Amino acid sequence: MSVRSRVPFYVFVFLLIVAGISIGTWRHIELGIPWMTGEQRPVWMIEARVDFEGQGDAAEVSLRIPEQPPGFRILSEQAASPGYGFSILASGSGRRAEWTKREVSGPQTLYFKGQFVPDDSVGQAPPARPPKPQTVFWEEPQATAVRELLRQARERSSTPESMTRELIRLMQPDNRTQNTTLLVSEDNYLQLLVRMLNHAGIAARTADALRLEDARRRQQLLPFLQIYNGERWLTFDPRTAEQGIPEHLLLWRQGSDSLLDVVGGDNSEVSFSMLRQTVPALQLANLQASSNGLSVLGFYQLPIEEQSMFRMLLLLPIGALIVAFMRIVIGIRTSGTFMPVLIAVAFVQTTLVPGLVAFLSVVAIGLVLRGYLSSLNLLLVSRISALIILVIFITAGLSIIGYQMGFNTGMTVTFFPMVIIAWTIERMSILWEEEGAHEVLVQGSGSLFVAICAYLAMSTPLAGHLTFNFPELHLVVLGLILLMGQYTGYKLSELRRFTPMKVYD
Amino acid sequence: MDWISPRQLKRLGMLNMNRRNVDYIARYNERSSYPLVDNKLKTKLAVSEYGVKTPRLLQVVRQQHEISGFRTMAEDLTGFAIKPAKGSGGKGITVITGRDGDDFIKASGARIPVANLERHLTNILAGLYSLAGTPDVAIIENLVQSVPSLAKYSFQGVPDIRIVVFQGYPVMAMLRLATTDSDGKANLHQGAVGVGLDIGTGRSLNAVQFNRPITLHPDTGLPLENIQIDAWPDMLEMAARCYEATGLGYMGVDLVVDAQEGPLLLELNARPGLAIQMANGCGLLPRLKNIEALKRPHFSPKERAAYSMKSFGRL
Numbered sequence A: 001m002s003v004r005s006r007v008p009f010y011v012f013v014f015l016l017i018v019a020g021i022s023i024g025t026w027r028h029i030e031l032g033i034p035w036m037t038g039e040q041r042p043v044w045m046i047e048a049r050v051d052f053e054g055q056g057d058a059a060e061v062s063l064r065i066p067e068q069p070p071g072f073r074i075l076s077e078q079a080a081s082p083g084y085g086f087s088i089l090a091s092g093s094g095r096r097a098e099w100t101k102r103e104v105s106g107p108q109t110l111y112f113k114g115q116f117v118p119d120d121s122v123g124q125a126p127p128a129r130p131p132k133p134q135t136v137f138w139e140e141p142q143a144t145a146v147r148e149l150l151r152q153a154r155e156r157s158s159t160p161e162s163m164t165r166e167l168i169r170l171m172q173p174d175n176r177t178q179n180t181t182l183l184v185s186e187d188n189y190l191q192l193l194v195r196m197l198n199h200a201g202i203a204a205r206t207a208d209a210l211r212l213e214d215a216r217r218r219q220q221l222l223p224f225l226q227i228y229n230g231e232r233w234l235t236f237d238p239r240t241a242e243q244g245i246p247e248h249l250l251l252w253r254q255g256s257d258s259l260l261d262v263v264g265g266d267n268s269e270v271s272f273s274m275l276r277q278t279v280p281a282l283q284l285a286n287l288q289a290s291s292n293g294l295s296v297l298g299f300y301q302l303p304i305e306e307q308s309m310f311r312m313l314l315l316l317p318i319g320a321l322i323v324a325f326m327r328i329v330i331g332i333r334t335s336g337t338f339m340p341v342l343i344a345v346a347f348v349q350t351t352l353v354p355g356l357v358a359f360l361s362v363v364a365i366g367l368v369l370r371g372y373l374s375s376l377n378l379l380l381v382s383r384i385s386a387l388i389i390l391v392i393f394i395t396a397g398l399s400i401i402g403y404q405m406g407f408n409t410g411m412t413v414t415f416f417p418m419v420i421i422a423w424t425i426e427r428m429s430i431l432w433e434e435e436g437a438h439e440v441l442v443q444g445s446g447s448l449f450v451a452i453c454a455y456l457a458m459s460t461p462l463a464g465h466l467t468f469n470f471p472e473l474h475l476v477v478l479g480l481i482l483l484m485g486q487y488t489g490y491k492l493s494e495l496r497r498f499t500p501m502k503v504y505d
Numbered sequence B: 001m002d003w004i005s006p007r008q009l010k011r012l013g014m015l016n017m018n019r020r021n022v023d024y025i026a027r028y029n030e031r032s033s034y035p036l037v038d039n040k041l042k043t044k045l046a047v048s049e050y051g052v053k054t055p056r057l058l059q060v061v062r063q064q065h066e067i068s069g070f071r072t073m074a075e076d077l078t079g080f081a082i083k084p085a086k087g088s089g090g091k092g093i094t095v096i097t098g099r100d101g102d103d104f105i106k107a108s109g110a111r112i113p114v115a116n117l118e119r120h121l122t123n124i125l126a127g128l129y130s131l132a133g134t135p136d137v138a139i140i141e142n143l144v145q146s147v148p149s150l151a152k153y154s155f156q157g158v159p160d161i162r163i164v165v166f167q168g169y170p171v172m173a174m175l176r177l178a179t180t181d182s183d184g185k186a187n188l189h190q191g192a193v194g195v196g197l198d199i200g201t202g203r204s205l206n207a208v209q210f211n212r213p214i215t216l217h218p219d220t221g222l223p224l225e226n227i228q229i230d231a232w233p234d235m236l237e238m239a240a241r242c243y244e245a246t247g248l249g250y251m252g253v254d255l256v257v258d259a260q261e262g263p264l265l266l267e268l269n270a271r272p273g274l275a276i277q278m279a280n281g282c283g284l285l286p287r288l289k290n291i292e293a294l295k296r297p298h299f300s301p302k303e304r305a306a307y308s309m310k311s312f313g314r315l
Helices: A007-031 A142-155 A160-171 A178-183 A189-199 A281-289 A293-297 A304-313 A316-330 A339-350 A352-374 A380-404 A408-415 A418-435 A437-459 A461-469 A471-484 A492-497 A499-504 B006-012 B017-028 B031-038 B040-048 B064-076 B114-126 B232-246 B276-280 B285-292 B301-312
Strands: A040-065 A072-080 A085-091 A094-118 A204-211 A216-219 A222-228 A233-236 A249-254 A260-263 A265-280 B057-061 B080-084 B094-100 B103-106 B138-142 B160-166 B169-177 B193-197 B204-209 B212-214 B250-258 B262-269
Touching: A007 A471, A040 A072, A040 A249, A094 A249, A094 A265, A142 A160, A142 A189, A160 A189, A160 A222, A160 A233, A189 A204, A189 A222, A204 A233, A260 A265, A265 A281, A304 A461, A316 A339, A316 A437, A316 A461, A316 A471, A316 A492, A339 A352, A339 A408, A339 A418, A339 A437, A352 A380, A352 A418, A352 A437, A380 A418, A380 B114, A418 A437, A437 A461, A461 A471, A492 A499, A492 B006, A499 B006, A499 B212, A499 B276, B017 B250, B031 B040, B031 B232, B031 B262, B040 B138, B040 B232, B040 B262, B057 B064, B057 B114, B064 B114, B064 B138, B080 B114, B094 B114, B103 B114, B114 B138, B160 B232, B160 B285, B169 B232, B169 B276, B169 B285, B169 B301, B193 B276, B204 B276, B232 B250, B232 B262, B232 B301, B285 B301
Parallel strands: none
Antiparallel strands: A040 A094, A040 A260, A040 A265, A072 A094, A085 A094, A204 A222, A204 A249, A216 A265, A222 A233, B057 B138, B080 B094, B080 B138, B094 B103, B160 B169, B160 B250, B169 B193, B193 B204, B204 B212, B250 B262
C-alpha cells in the first residue's frame, strides 16, 4: 500500500547513525577522548635534579633526556633553573637538555621536569640503520676465558636472545667458574657483558632506566643491557637475565651517550624524584590533540566564549529528541511545541528548583496582569508587546527583591527567554478562557514535565561531555528523530484514550 | 488506570494520531490545498462552484476601519454568526440569535453590547484565533436555523454532521450535539456529544461524550438511539463533492441541515479528529484500506456515495 518505498529512507537513517557512531569511535581511538566523563589517567611526573659546584667560570651542563621511551608518551617537558640559558637539542645520538651560564660559582642545582603518560601502544623505534657489533680486543689470559664462556653460552643457545640469557646466567656468582672469576669484578660487570656480546657478534649496549614508584625522591638510574636481534633493541635485566621492560620502568637513556656532561663544574651528580599524578583523560586528550589533524573537528580550537556558547547549543538536540519522544511516542500535550526545550535550557543555567520557582512565579504574576490587559481590548500585537514589557518588569522586580532579601538565586530569572514567557502567558490565558482551567493545568504540567525531563537529560555531565566532545553523535540524534517522524504506532496516551473501545472488540 | 492493548486496537482497526498524520494527511493532502480549507472564505467560494451550498455570506470585514460598517449592516439583523476565516476548532465563533434593544443576544442567552462585538472583530482581524497568529478576516454569515427534528437533541448550538471523506468516498459519519459542557459548541474535546451514524442508512449507532459511551443526551435527556438523518444519500453526495472542490484526499466535512435551505456546508477540516471512531464503535483503518485497494475508483460523487453506502453500511 505504500506509495513510495521507504527503504532509501531507512538506509539513510541507518547511515546517519552508523556515521555518527563510527566517527565518534574513530576519534575516541585516535585522539583518546574518553567516552565517559571524569575518566582519569595516570601521569608520571619525573624530576631530574642536577647538582654541581661551579668553578667561577662559564658552565655548560648537558643532560641526556628520554627520547621515545617504550611504553610511555612524553606529555610535557620543562626546566627550572634560574639564570641559566636552556634549550633541548636533538642530535643524531639522542636528545639532550642543555643549560648554559657565563659565570657560575658555588653549589648549583638544575631541574628538568617531564610528564610521562603510560601508553602500551608506544613501542621502541627501530634504529635508522642496523647497528654493527663493535670489534673488541682482549688480552691474555682474559681472551681465553672469554672464548670459553662464549663457547659454553653458544652451545646452550640458538638465538642472540637465548645466547644473552645463557651468558648472563653463566656470569652469576652461584655458578661461577674460574673463567668468570677471572673476568668479573664488581664495577665492570655490565661493561664486560657488553664487550663480550659484541665480541660474540651481537650488537649490545647499556641503557639506564628508572623504576617508577609513587613519591620517591633521590632515586638513581638502574643499569640495563640491550642487544640488537636484527630487528630491534631488546632489553635485559643484567642480573636476572629477564627479558623485556617491566611495567613502571622508564628507559631514560638508551645507547652509548653519556648521561650527564658538565663543563666548568665539579662534583656533578644527577638524581631523580617522581610523583604519580592523575589527570582527567579529556584534558590529556586535548593536550595531545593540538598537534593532530583530527582535532580540527573539535570545538577546542574556538575562542572560549564561543566554546561556552556551543556547549549550550549542542545540548539543544537532546532536548529536541526528548520533546519528540514525549509528544510522538508518549503523547504528552505541551503548550507550544518547543517551549519546554527553551525552558529546560533556562533551567540548565538556573538549576532546577530556583528555576522552577522563578518560572512559576513569573507566569503566575503574568497571568494575573494579562487578565487586566484582556479587559483593555487591545490589538494582539500590542497586547503581546505590553506583556513582554510586563514580563521584564516582573523579572526585574523578582531579581531586585530576591537580591535585597539575600537570595542570589533571584537573579537567575533573567535567564528565561522573555518573549517565550510572554507567549506562554498569552497562550495559557486564552486556553483558560476557551477551554477552562483544567486544560491549562494539563498542558501546563505537561510542558513542565517535559521541560524537567529535558533538563534532567541535558544537565547530566555525560550529556554535556558527549555532545561537546563528540559533536558527530548529533547525527545519531538526528537519525533517531527522523525515525520517530515515521512512527505510525499508537501513542501511550492513545492506549488510554481509546480504552472505551474495549466493548466493541 | 484502565488501558487497552495495542493488539486490541489493531484488531479494531483504530486509526491513531501518528498514522493519520504520516500515512493519510501527509500522503493524500496537498500542502497547497490547505489554505482552501483553513480559510472559510476561500472554502465558501471554492465549493460553491461545485454546487455545494453554504450559509449565506452577509459581510466580510477585512480591515480595522471596516468594523464601523458592521454596526450599520447589523442594524436590522436578528440572527447571524461572526467567524474568523482562519479559525480552527470553532474558536472565535460568536453566534447571535436575537436582539434586545441595542444589545445582541448570544446563543447562550447572554446579552452582549455592540462594542463587545466590535472588539471581537478587532481580535479576529489581529489574528487571535487564526492558526498561526497571522492577521485574519472576519466573515459574518446568516444564522443557520437547524431543522427541529435534529435541533431538539442539541443543547443550544446547531447540531452538525461530520463526515470523513477519503479520496472522495465518505467513509464515516457522526452527528455532533452541543451540551452545557461544550458551551454550545459542537467540538467533541470540549464536551459535545458525538453520535455515530451508519453510513448506509443515516441512523444513529452509539453516542459518546468525553470519550465515554452514553445513551441519553446529558442536557436534553433525549435518547440518542433512534435518530434518523433525512436525505442521507444527498448529504453523502454533497460531502463527496467537496473532494472535487478541494482535492484533499483525507478531510472532514462538517454539514448542517437548515430548516429552509436544507443541507449546508459549514466548514472543511484537513485534519479531522479521531474521536469519530469512538462514536461509531469501529475503526477507520479497514474502510480506508478498502478505498485504497480499489482498482478502479468511481468518478462521480453520486457513485462514490452509493459505493460507500453499500460497502460501509451496517446492514
